[in-house]
Amino acid sequence: MKAAIFKGKGTIAVEERPKPTVTEPTDAVVRVVLACVCGSDLWFYRGISDLPHGGVGHEFIGVVDEVGSAVGDLQVGDFVIAPFSWSDGTCRNCRHGVQTACVHGGFFGQGGDGDGGQAEFVRVPHADGTLVTVPAPASGEEFSDETMASLLALTDVMATGYHAAVSAGVTEGMTVAVVGDGAVGLSGVLAAKLLGAARIVVLGSTTESRHVLAREYGATDVITVRGSEAVEQLQALTGGFGADAVLECVGTKESTETAFAVAAAGAVVGRVGVPHDAEVDAEGTFYRNVGMRGGPAPARAYQPDLLRQVLDGSINPGKVFDLTTDLDSIAEAYAAMDERRAIKALVKVSSLR
Ligand SMILES: [Zn+2]
Ligand SMILES: [Zn+2]
Structure with a gap:
């Protein structure tokens, strides 16, 4: 698969990497439909904070491609949004609405292999606790580009x-x-x-x-x-x-x-x-x-409610995206945000269907 790889200050390359697979029974693999570049990605891009060289990106929505044997709430083909961190949904901290402090949690796109959202596929640990399923639109309808962008904005x-x-x-x-x-x-x-x-x-x-x-x-x-x-x-x-x-x-x-x-x-x-x-x-x-x-937002706690408000049209958080690229051109997305030519860049990776 193709993945955005951080290679050091100011350098993002798109390279071939092994497609991630389920390694724990609670994992899912998601085929990424839309990803984006975060303002916080600029900290490592500018060399202000350290990040190991490797896969990056923590904001993505996509379609479940594979599930582990212990995953119960998700099926292959489900359209899902992810928060920027994974969490089990069951520990004390998750139950108290602080999923970003989950004892089994972690953050996507920290330079590892297969855990970056700016890629064609991403492995999602604790998939049941982490992912939120988007209900299918009314029959015969498709989500508009605006709705898709707003769903992406809920990831972070x-x-x-x-x-x-x-x-x-x-x-x-x-x-x-x-x-x-x-x-x-x-x-x-x-x-x-x-x-x-x-x-x-x-x-x-x-x-x-x-x-x-x-x-x-x-x-x-x-x-x-x-x-x-x-x-x-x-x-x-x-x-x-x-x-x-x-x-x-x-x-x-x-x-x-x-x-x-x-x-x-x-x-x-x-x-x-x-x-x-x-x-x-x-x-x-x-x-x-x-x-x-x-602190780090427990996005997972807010997503079900915000998702409802996006789908009923009462909020349009996706208007923050003012640049669209594809995965091959993601370096331009980083550069545009770094130079403040764009507020936030949306990256088209694959189609929903
Ligand atoms: Zn972010
Ligand atoms: Zn937890």
């Missing part, structure tokens, strides 16, 4: 944005600040809107296309300056108090500082950006009663 960015909003405790009528206007930040805007936010302020870049989508998803204000200037503008919009809930969707030192600086007294920062050199001020947050929750 939409679930992650939703986790930020849930972690921040967004409720009806709140003023919410979203730090970051990448695919996760934009998904966070959509999630904050779903949870009833009255005012949503995005603190992001100067890229116009991102503002357009942010406003379509429910943003009321966009701040394009950074650091203390951004904090001042947010304070001016909120009568000097700050936001009732804050979604941190980047993970850098500056974005983390901004997130805590714009939080109103008693607010919670829901953080989903993978921290890179970020620090939290224990004393400053103490005196303002500012809290912090979040």
Whole structure:
């Protein structure tokens, strides 16, 4: 099979690899239909974080190609979405909705062989606990490209944005600040809107296309300056108090500082950006009663509900994809995201039928 292989800083190649097979009775093998490149893939692509050279990609949807003898809920031919991590669905942490901390869990696309989603096939451990089956469309109908893109967005960015909003405790009528206007930040805007936010302020870049989508998803204000200037503008919009809930969707030192600086007294920062050199001020947050929750999103916990909302047309999280390539051209997808020419790249791998 063909697979995207990370070969070192700035280099993604498409190479032939052995097709993965079921190795544990709880495994399934999925034929990938759509994959995509994640903002977090850029950390290793840019050489900022270490990753062994090998198979990459943790966002994919596809069709079950093979199941192990202990798999009970899935059949060959099922159309499935995967979260970016696998989990057994049965341990204490899974039962408490923290599937990304599953004692038998792991993350796709960590440089191994056969576990990367940017490939024609991927092995899924603990398939029953991990995969979510997409019900077939009404007879004679097919999923539109828009629906397929939105299903793909549930594998990570939409679930992650939703986790930020849930972690921040967004409720009806709140003023919410979203730090970051990448695919996760934009998904966070959509999630904050779903949870009833009255005012949503995005603190992001100067890229116009991102503002357009942010406003379509429910943003009321966009701040394009950074650091203390951004904090001042947010304070001016909120009568000097700050936001009732804050979604941190980047993970850098500056974005983390901004997130805590714009939080109103008693607010919670829901953080989903993978921290890179970020620090939290224990004393400053103490005196303002500012809290912090979040981490790797338990996408699996949110997917059944978000899937229903995609299929009934109430959300379109797939609009974050603004570039489409095929697997052979995936290096261009990485380059476009690295150079900020694209918000998020969708990779067509095979057809659904
Ligand atoms: Zn991702
Ligand atoms: Zn578990």
